[in-house]
Amino acid sequence: MRITVVGGGYVGLVTGACFAELGHTVDIVEIDARKAAAINAGRAPIHERGLDMLLERHAGERLSAGTDYGPVAEADLSFVCVGTPPAADGSADLSMVAAASRSIGEALRDGNGLHTVVVKSTVPPGTTAGLVVPAILEHSGRNEIGFAMNPEFLREGRAVEDFLHPDRIVIGSRDDRSGEAVAAVYRGLSAPVVRCGLTAAEMIKYASNALLATKISFSNEVGNVCKRLGIDVYEVMEGVGMDHRVSPHFLSAGAGFGGSCFPKDVAALVSLAESLGEEPALLRSVLDVNDRQPLRLVGLLEEKIGDLAGKRVAVLGLAFKDNTDDIRESRAIPVIAELLRRGAAVAAYDPLAVPSMRRVFPGIDYAASAADALRGADACLVMTEWPEFSDLNGEFDLMKSRVVIEGRRILSCGGKEGICW
Numbered sequence: 001m002r003i004t005v006v007g008g009g010y011v012g013l014v015t016g017a018c019f020a021e022l023g024h025t026v027d028i029v030e031i032d033a034r035k036a037a038a039i040n041a042g043r044a045p046i047h048e049r050g051l052d053m054l055l056e057r058h059a060g061e062r063l064s065a066g067t068d069y070g071p072v073a074e075a076d077l078s079f080v081c082v083g084t085p086p087a088a089d090g091s092a093d094l095s096m097v098a099a100a101s102r103s104i105g106e107a108l109r110d111g112n113g114l115h116t117v118v119v120k121s122t123v124p125p126g127t128t129a130g131l132v133v134p135a136i137l138e139h140s141g142r143n144e145i146g147f148a149m150n151p152e153f154l155r156e157g158r159a160v161e162d163f164l165h166p167d168r169i170v171i172g173s174r175d176d177r178s179g180e181a182v183a184a185v186y187r188g189l190s191a192p193v194v195r196c197g198l199t200a201a202e203m204i205k206y207a208s209n210a211l212l213a214t215k216i217s218f219s220n221e222v223g224n225v226c227k228r229l230g231i232d233v234y235e236v237m238e239g240v241g242m243d244h245r246v247s248p249h250f251l252s253a254g255a256g257f258g259g260s261c262f263p264k265d266v267a268a269l270v271s272l273a274e275s276l277g278e279e280p281a282l283l284r285s286v287l288d289v290n291d292r293q294p295l296r297l298v299g300l301l302e303e304k305i306g307d308l309a310g311k312r313v314a315v316l317g318l319a320f321k322d323n324t325d326d327i328r329e330s331r332a333i334p335v336i337a338e339l340l341r342r343g344a345a346v347a348a349y350d351p352l353a354v355p356s357m358r359r360v361f362p363g364i365d366y367a368a369s370a371a372d373a374l375r376g377a378d379a380c381l382v383m384t385e386w387p388e389f390s391d392l393n394g395e396f397d398l399m400k401s402r403v404v405i406e407g408r409r410i411l412s413c414g415g416k417e418g419i420c421w
């Protein structure tokens, strides 16, 4: 099939590359000309395992990118993968979805035959039917346009693997024919397909993220009580997660959840619920617990080493999780801000995310390795679950005092004095 993917970011580029891998011909429409050029040159503008290999294989063959919406007219389907960042009030900013819809509508003045527009961006329930469909119908002259909503569940750092091996494929559609057109694109993947309406598909995405975020905040809240009791929350959650009704996943306590999705999607669901006259007390608490958690780590550090003014603190891990260079909503950001507010000097290290973090905190020290960050430090905070940190042990002897607070439970030398989470 011939597919246009609108937006060549984390989701759009992975979607486009994986559709090419499945045998489709893909045009990515990306307003950022530099990103489009990089894709055409076979270079991924983001760090994502397995993506470079797919680009090497398909760029210039079945996969190409450009800034022009022209390819939409000849395509069987277009997938909308533009950003839906948080607005100031927590609601989802849908301006990019609106702009992309208008441009797709205008592009559909040309060409003929069935074209199915598929929203893959995470959008508040009601957006596809209430915003995308009218915007496209207003601008296009085409008779046969189908509409579907196909949320994406990939995780950054494992995006290609998740895309090609999903737990389920959710397809919300305005009519059966549109749903069939989307299902045909995924033929070749082995996963159950959930068929539903447009608005239910949108809500499945929000509810999934909100539930996963709830599990994390729940573990953090239980963990804070465990700490007071002097017991290990990981041991507790292992026992809890063995109940198949709970599952062991997403119960890791620590610094809380970051990233471009959980914080913004829970906030958008809170905002939607409020706009409908509901009181989303649970979801508000999920965000509250998450906002407080990084500061608790700094508080714990102060309990251990006293006043932080003039102390040197090594921060290991700046990306919001391992295997990505993405620092959006990284828990390291509020932690570093609080350390600086309390007068500490920060030496930071991350295998990939230093260039991005430099733009946020240009004035702190950035080390070339974990060992360099630790040398002479009064304390260390581990903020990202990078596998390379799990083997650290002797490196902690380079510190002035071996006080290590684990914001993620990954150190295999855990249990030694001062290792706290």
Ligand SMILES: NC(=O)c1ccc[n+]([C@@H]2O[C@H](COP(=O)([O-])OP(=O)(O)OC[C@H]3O[C@@H](n4cnc5c(N)ncnc54)[C@H](O)[C@@H]3O)[C@@H](O)[C@H]2O)c1
Binding pocket: 006, 007, 008, 009, 010, 011, 012, 029, 030, 031, 032, 035, 081, 082, 083, 084, 096, 099, 100, 103, 120, 121, 122, 123, 152, 153, 154, 155, 156, 260, 261
């Ligand atoms: N990042 C994830 O892990 C993830 C996973 C699942 C779902 N999502 C959702 O997918 C959507 C995209 O997220 P992302 O992380 O890929 O965002 P992103 O910012 O990395 O990518 C969006 C891209 O769209 C481009 N763009 C913006 N307006 C455009 C327009 N009018 N025409 C063409 N291109 C345009 C931007 O230049 C950017 O490259 C969001 O709704 C997000 O919530 C993200």
Ligand SMILES: O=c1ccn([C@@H]2O[C@H](COP(=O)(O)OP(=O)(O)O[C@H]3O[C@H](CO)[C@@H](O)[C@H](O)[C@H]3O)[C@@H](O)[C@H]2O)c(=O)[nH]1
Binding pocket: 122, 152, 153, 154, 155, 156, 157, 209, 212, 216, 249, 250, 251, 252, 253, 254, 255, 256, 257, 258, 259, 260, 261, 262, 320, 321, 385
């Ligand atoms: O037990 C856990 C699991 C994760 N995290 C943190 O939670 C955040 C998010 O992690 P993860 O879910 O692995 O990464 P994302 O790439 O943000 O993926 C989430 O958000 C995407 C965007 O909507 C969805 O597609 C995915 O299904 C969903 O897992 C990170 O800061 C993790 O450190 C924890 O604190 N404890």
